[in-house]
Amino acid sequence: MEIPVIDFQACKLGEKNPSDEELMDLSQELRKAFTEVGFVYLHNTGITQQEVDEVMEVSEKFFLLPNDVKMQFQRQANNNHGWITFESEKLNPSQPGDLKEAFNTASLHPDEKWPSEEILPGFHVAQESFFQRCKDVSLRVLRVMALSLGLDTDIFLKEHRFIGTRQNGSTLRALYYPPVRNITVKQGQLRCGEHSDYGSITLVFQSSQGGLEVKSRSGDFISAPSIPDTVLINIADLMQRWTSDIFISAVHRVLLPLPGDVTTRQSLAFFVQPDDEVVIKCCDGSNKYPPVKAGDYLWERFRYSYGSGSHFM
Ligand SMILES: O=C(O)CCC(=O)C(=O)O
Numbered sequence: 001m002e003i004p005v006i007d008f009q010a011c012k013l014g015e016k017n018p019s020d021e022e023l024m025d026l027s028q029e030l031r032k033a034f035t036e037v038g039f040v041y042l043h044n045t046g047i048t049q050q051e052v053d054e055v056m057e058v059s060e061k062f063f064l065l066p067n068d069v070k071m072q073f074q075r076q077a078n079n080n081h082g083w084i085t086f087e088s089e090k091l092n093p094s095q096p097g098d099l100k101e102a103f104n105t106a107s108l109h110p111d112e113k114w115p116s117e118e119i120l121p122g123f124h125v126a127q128e129s130f131f132q133r134c135k136d137v138s139l140r141v142l143r144v145m146a147l148s149l150g151l152d153t154d155i156f157l158k159e160h161r162f163i164g165t166r167q168n169g170s171t172l173r174a175l176y177y178p179p180v181r182n183i184t185v186k187q188g189q190l191r192c193g194e195h196s197d198y199g200s201i202t203l204v205f206q207s208s209q210g211g212l213e214v215k216s217r218s219g220d221f222i223s224a225p226s227i228p229d230t231v232l233i234n235i236a237d238l239m240q241r242w243t244s245d246i247f248i249s250a251v252h253r254v255l256l257p258l259p260g261d262v263t264t265r266q267s268l269a270f271f272v273q274p275d276d277e278v279v280i281k282c283c284d285g286s287n288k289y290p291p292v293k294a295g296d297y298l299w300e301r302f303r304y305s306y307g308s309g310s311h312f313m
């Protein structure tokens, strides 16, 4: 099994009027990918490789700042925005902390705390602009997803009205995986532990070495390499609940590099989340999963991956 690559040209950013036929073809391809694998590469979204490279470049400069500077921007327990220190997050809570740092842009609200232009020129603007670009692509994808399920095209859009505000948990995350020295690695520790994402969908961009692996339905892990000029998109847990398991939220992980590989890995992930107050119920009317409020669900998952609270699925 492989992760399909789909041409998104008909719905690319800036394209206004895809034909019914183009939309129908695209939605069928997307449905197949999301029901069989849960992951898809989209080509021609309008987000260019150059944009991605530029955001990674300025993100790396942030991670290379001294810890006492980064500390001023640390993520707080009640706000997902900010810096996440090395090994402090466990995407698989049964294993040691992930070998990564991250910076979350949790909203575009003016009160979020950012490194100034003096500390790091271009960082704030780059993260916010890329957040906006990812949001625009995500809304286009959510539209085609609804169509692919035979639902109203705005059924998901209606529940993602507040992306970028503090009433919605969608987050752009710059991830930084420093070189791994095997001597210091703990038993079971990975760059990113096995997990599934929490919200609706996730957009992922990896630096050239790749390293991401996705669990297939047969239980084997398949590699999800970095393919230039594409966006990797996956279904997350709330979307699986919403679609009553039609779309699959696949488990994924980032393994340690091979011995001798001392490169730094980077990625950017845009986690799309429904508005906090939206109650997610199965769209087929069934009771396969009990209704849950999107914001409550997200914070319960955060508590679990940062080391407190009980996990509910
Ligand atoms: O770094 C990556 O490629 C993926 C990270 C990931 O899956 C996550 O942060 O949820």
Ligand SMILES: [Fe+2]
Pocket: 195, 196, 197, 202, 252
């Ligand atoms: Fe993930």
